[in-house]
Amino acid sequence: MKQPELIPPRLANRLLQCFLRDDLCEEVTGDLEEKFYATAKSISPFRARLNYWYQVLHYIRPFAIRKPSRTNSNHYDMFRNYFKVSFRNLMSNKGYSIINIGGLAVGMVVAMLIGLWIYDELSYDRYHENYDQVVQIMQHQTFNGVKGTQIAIPIPLETAIREEYGSDFKYIAIGRWTDEHVLSRGDVKISKEGNFFQGDFPEILSLKMLQGTRSAFKDPSAVLLSKSTADALFGNDDALNQNIILDSDQDVKVVGIYEDLPANTTHTDLKFIANWELVKAHSPWITHAATQWGNNSFQLFAQLAPGADLQVVAEKIKKTKYNHAEDERPFSPEIFLQPMRNWHLHSEWKEGKLSGGRIQLVWLFGIIGIFVLLLACINFMNLSTARSEKRAKEVGIRMTIGSMRQQLISQFLSESFLVVFLSFIVAAIIVAVALPWFNTLADKKITIDWLNPIFWMVSFAFIVVTSLLAGSYPALYLSSFQPVKVLKGTFKTGRLASLPRKVLVVIQFTVSITLIIGTIIVYKQIQFTKNRPVGYNREGLVMIQMKTPEFAGKFDVLRNELKNTGAIEEISQSSSPMTAIWSNNGGFDWKGKDPDFQTDFGTIYITHEYGKTIGWKIKEGRDMSREFSTDSSAIILNEAAVKFMNVKNPVGMEISWDDQKFTVIGVVEDMIVQSPYNPVKQSVYMLQYNNVEWINLRLNPEKSAAECMALIEPVFKRNIPSAPFDYKFVDKAYGSKFAAEERIGKLTTVFSVLAIIISCLGIFGLASFVAEQRTKEIGVRKVLGASVLSLWRMLSKDFIVLVIISCLLAIPIACYFLLQWLDSYKYHTEISWWIPAVAGIGALAITLATVSYQAIRAALMSPSKSLKSE
Known part of the structure; x- marks a missing residue:
C-alpha cells in the first residue's frame, strides 16, 4: 500500500479531534476524502475501512501525544489536554452527561446533608472546654431482680463524695431539673427555662461570659442570664448587677451574662442559672431531703481533677450510697460516672450496661x-x-500512537474528576438552598462555614474519593482494550461484559427497596403507637403550670370564674402534667404482700374532678367525690398497679404508705402519660391540694379552642398578674412524644425517594443506551412484523429480572435489621407480609415506568430512520 505524504500539523490535530468525537467521516472532506476512499470501489467495504484507518494513523502519528517528560510544563500540558478532551466528551454526549452529573449531584446532596448531620451529632457538647473531664454522677438500682439506671440521685450523695473523694474532682455541683420559671422586671414578665445549681456549675460548663464572671455566681442570691434572656428582660439596658424577680417572690441579682449555649449541647435550653441557696431557702422539703438517701430527686455534675482517671475514680465511689444508706442496700445501689462524651450518643441502658x-x-x-x-x-x-x-476506537487509536495504559487511566479518571467536580458544584448549591428545610425536618440548627479552610479541604477530599470510587472501574475496564482487535473491527464486548453492570443494577435496587421497606416500617410503627388507647380524652384538654406562689389559694376563685365564662366544662389540679410522672415512690405495703417484694409506684396527687376533667375510665369502684369526706385517705389505682400488686379484688383493700393508711376506692384504665412505646407505669392517685403544680382544663366542646382561650386568659391575668399566661394543649404535648421517630421516618422517606430517583436515572440511561444500541435490530424486527408490545417486552424483560433479584435480596436484609430495631421498643408493630410485597411491586412499577419510555420510543421509531445508514 502506498504511503501517503505527511500533512500539516494543524490538519493532523484536527483529524485527531474529529476522531475523538467519532465524526471523522463527516468532518473530512475534499481531497482527503477522495484520497482515502479512492480504492473503495475496487475493494471490499471492510478493506476500505481498514485502509482508511491505517492512513489516518499514519497522518496523525507524528503529532500524537508521546510519553511526557518530567518537566512541570509538560505535566501541565498533559493535564490540560486530559480535561479538554474530557470536556469535549461531556459536550458531545449531553444526555449521558446530564444523567451522570444529575445522579451524582443527588447522591452527593444526600451524602453532604447526612455528613453535616453526623458532624453535628458527633460534636455534641464539644462547645464546653472541659468536655473530656466533665461527668454526670448516676446510679444503678435493682428492683425485684431487674437492674435499672437513673440520673436522679439523693442530696447526701453529693455531701459524701465531696467530703470523701473531693481530691478526685475539681468541681462538684448538685442541681434540680430544668423547668420553666417566671422572670420579672417591672412590667416585663417572661417565662424561661432555667435551673438551680451550686456555685461550681458555670465552671463545669465553662460558660462563655459576655459580662461578669463565673466566680460571681457563688453569691447566694446570684443569677446568670443567657444573652437572649437578658435582651428579652432589659432590651438595650445594661443587665449586669441589676435586680430581677424570680417566680414572683425571690429578689435575685444578675451577676453575669453568658453566651447562649448552641443547639447541639445538652443544656441548650438553660436560659438562666440561679444559685442553689435560693431554691433551698424557698423549698423547705429540700432542706429536709439533705439527710434522705432514698429521695432521688436531684442531679449531680462534676469535673475530674487534672490527672484523675475516670475508671479509677468511678471504682472508688461505686459503693458510696451502699455504704452510707443501710435502708437502700436491698436495692444494691451502684454509683458510676457518665462522661459528657456519652451524654448524647450513648444514653440507653439495659441491665446496668x-x-x-x-x-x-x-x-x-x-x-x-x-x-x-x-x-x-x-x-x-x-x-x-x-x-x-x-x-473503544478512541482507546485503540491512543494506544497505537503511543499512549501508555497509565495515561489512559489518568485520562478516564480526569473525566470522572470533572463530572464529580461539576456534580459537587450543583450539590453544594442545592445543599445551601435546602439546608433551612433540612434543619426544620431534622430539628437541627446546622450551618455551613463557607470561609473555613477545613470545610474546603474536606470537600476536596470528598471530591477525590468520589472520583476514584466512580471512575476507577471504568478507567481500568476501558484501558484494558486491545488496540489490534478494536481497529480491525473484531472487538466485541461479549455477553459477559454486561454482567458487572447487571450486578451493579441489582445492588442499586437492593439498597432502594431496603430503604422503601424501612420507610414503611417506621411509618407503621409510629401509627401503631399513635393508635394505642391512651385511657383518657386528649381533645380539648389544656394544661397550665403554676409557676409562681401566687397560684396558692386561688383555685376555688379560678374555678368559679372560669365556670361562669362558659369556656370550660371542668377544672382540676395535679402534681404531674398529663404527659409525665414527676414522682415515683416505694415503701407501699398491703395485706398479702411478700416482705421481700420491692415496690415502685408512680405517685400523682390530684384534686376533686380530676377524673371528670381528663375523662379517665373507671374499671372498678368509683371516682373521687366531694360527697365523701373519707376520700382524703382514699386511693385510686391504675390497671398496671393492680397487676403489679397481684391482687384480685383491690377495691376496699387497705394500703399503707409513709405512716398513713389509704383505702382503694377505684381502679382506672391504664393511661399513657409517659413514653407511648413502653408499658404503662404502675401508678396511684390520691387527693392532695397542697402538693400540686398543674391546672387542668376541659374546654367547652361547643366553642372553638380560640374562643375558649380568649375567655380564659383575662381570668388568669386578673387573678395571677405575676405570671404570664402560658398553656399547653395535651394533644400537642402528647404528639411531641413521637417527634424523634417521626423525624427518622421523614428523613428515611426523603433518602429513599432520592435513592429511587438515582436508581431510575441509571435505569433510564441504560435503557436509552440499550435502545440506541439495538436500533437496527428493532428496525429489522419491525420490518418483519414485530409489534410494539413485543418490542417493549424485549427491551424491558432484562431490567425486570434484575429488579426481581433485588427484591429477593432486599427483603431478608431489610427484615433482619428492622426486626432488631423494632425489638428496641417494648410496644411495637409487626412486619406484615404486605410490606415487602408493596415495596417490591412499587420498585417494579417504577422500573417499568422508567424503561417503558425509552422502549416505546424506540419501538415507535420508523424503520426507515433506523436502517438508513445501511
Whole structure:
C-alpha cells in the first residue's frame, strides 16, 4: 500500500479531534476524502475501512501525544489536554452527561446533608472546654431482680463524695431539673427555662461570659442570664448587677451574662442559672431531703481533677450510697460516672450496661449516606462501561500512537474528576438552598462555614474519593482494550461484559427497596403507637403550670370564674402534667404482700374532678367525690398497679404508705402519660391540694379552642398578674412524644425517594443506551412484523429480572435489621407480609415506568430512520 505524504500539523490535530468525537467521516472532506476512499470501489467495504484507518494513523502519528517528560510544563500540558478532551466528551454526549452529573449531584446532596448531620451529632457538647473531664454522677438500682439506671440521685450523695473523694474532682455541683420559671422586671414578665445549681456549675460548663464572671455566681442570691434572656428582660439596658424577680417572690441579682449555649449541647435550653441557696431557702422539703438517701430527686455534675482517671475514680465511689444508706442496700445501689462524651450518643441502658442511644442513628444514617452515594457512583460506572464500544476506537487509536495504559487511566479518571467536580458544584448549591428545610425536618440548627479552610479541604477530599470510587472501574475496564482487535473491527464486548453492570443494577435496587421497606416500617410503627388507647380524652384538654406562689389559694376563685365564662366544662389540679410522672415512690405495703417484694409506684396527687376533667375510665369502684369526706385517705389505682400488686379484688383493700393508711376506692384504665412505646407505669392517685403544680382544663366542646382561650386568659391575668399566661394543649404535648421517630421516618422517606430517583436515572440511561444500541435490530424486527408490545417486552424483560433479584435480596436484609430495631421498643408493630410485597411491586412499577419510555420510543421509531445508514 502506498504511503501517503505527511500533512500539516494543524490538519493532523484536527483529524485527531474529529476522531475523538467519532465524526471523522463527516468532518473530512475534499481531497482527503477522495484520497482515502479512492480504492473503495475496487475493494471490499471492510478493506476500505481498514485502509482508511491505517492512513489516518499514519497522518496523525507524528503529532500524537508521546510519553511526557518530567518537566512541570509538560505535566501541565498533559493535564490540560486530559480535561479538554474530557470536556469535549461531556459536550458531545449531553444526555449521558446530564444523567451522570444529575445522579451524582443527588447522591452527593444526600451524602453532604447526612455528613453535616453526623458532624453535628458527633460534636455534641464539644462547645464546653472541659468536655473530656466533665461527668454526670448516676446510679444503678435493682428492683425485684431487674437492674435499672437513673440520673436522679439523693442530696447526701453529693455531701459524701465531696467530703470523701473531693481530691478526685475539681468541681462538684448538685442541681434540680430544668423547668420553666417566671422572670420579672417591672412590667416585663417572661417565662424561661432555667435551673438551680451550686456555685461550681458555670465552671463545669465553662460558660462563655459576655459580662461578669463565673466566680460571681457563688453569691447566694446570684443569677446568670443567657444573652437572649437578658435582651428579652432589659432590651438595650445594661443587665449586669441589676435586680430581677424570680417566680414572683425571690429578689435575685444578675451577676453575669453568658453566651447562649448552641443547639447541639445538652443544656441548650438553660436560659438562666440561679444559685442553689435560693431554691433551698424557698423549698423547705429540700432542706429536709439533705439527710434522705432514698429521695432521688436531684442531679449531680462534676469535673475530674487534672490527672484523675475516670475508671479509677468511678471504682472508688461505686459503693458510696451502699455504704452510707443501710435502708437502700436491698436495692444494691451502684454509683458510676457518665462522661459528657456519652451524654448524647450513648444514653440507653439495659441491665446496668450501655445498650445504645443516638449512636445507632448515626451509624444508620451514615450507612444510608454511603449507599446512596454508591448508587450515584454505580450510575457513572454503568453508563461509562455501557458505552465501551463507543470509546473503544478512541482507546485503540491512543494506544497505537503511543499512549501508555497509565495515561489512559489518568485520562478516564480526569473525566470522572470533572463530572464529580461539576456534580459537587450543583450539590453544594442545592445543599445551601435546602439546608433551612433540612434543619426544620431534622430539628437541627446546622450551618455551613463557607470561609473555613477545613470545610474546603474536606470537600476536596470528598471530591477525590468520589472520583476514584466512580471512575476507577471504568478507567481500568476501558484501558484494558486491545488496540489490534478494536481497529480491525473484531472487538466485541461479549455477553459477559454486561454482567458487572447487571450486578451493579441489582445492588442499586437492593439498597432502594431496603430503604422503601424501612420507610414503611417506621411509618407503621409510629401509627401503631399513635393508635394505642391512651385511657383518657386528649381533645380539648389544656394544661397550665403554676409557676409562681401566687397560684396558692386561688383555685376555688379560678374555678368559679372560669365556670361562669362558659369556656370550660371542668377544672382540676395535679402534681404531674398529663404527659409525665414527676414522682415515683416505694415503701407501699398491703395485706398479702411478700416482705421481700420491692415496690415502685408512680405517685400523682390530684384534686376533686380530676377524673371528670381528663375523662379517665373507671374499671372498678368509683371516682373521687366531694360527697365523701373519707376520700382524703382514699386511693385510686391504675390497671398496671393492680397487676403489679397481684391482687384480685383491690377495691376496699387497705394500703399503707409513709405512716398513713389509704383505702382503694377505684381502679382506672391504664393511661399513657409517659413514653407511648413502653408499658404503662404502675401508678396511684390520691387527693392532695397542697402538693400540686398543674391546672387542668376541659374546654367547652361547643366553642372553638380560640374562643375558649380568649375567655380564659383575662381570668388568669386578673387573678395571677405575676405570671404570664402560658398553656399547653395535651394533644400537642402528647404528639411531641413521637417527634424523634417521626423525624427518622421523614428523613428515611426523603433518602429513599432520592435513592429511587438515582436508581431510575441509571435505569433510564441504560435503557436509552440499550435502545440506541439495538436500533437496527428493532428496525429489522419491525420490518418483519414485530409489534410494539413485543418490542417493549424485549427491551424491558432484562431490567425486570434484575429488579426481581433485588427484591429477593432486599427483603431478608431489610427484615433482619428492622426486626432488631423494632425489638428496641417494648410496644411495637409487626412486619406484615404486605410490606415487602408493596415495596417490591412499587420498585417494579417504577422500573417499568422508567424503561417503558425509552422502549416505546424506540419501538415507535420508523424503520426507515433506523436502517438508513445501511
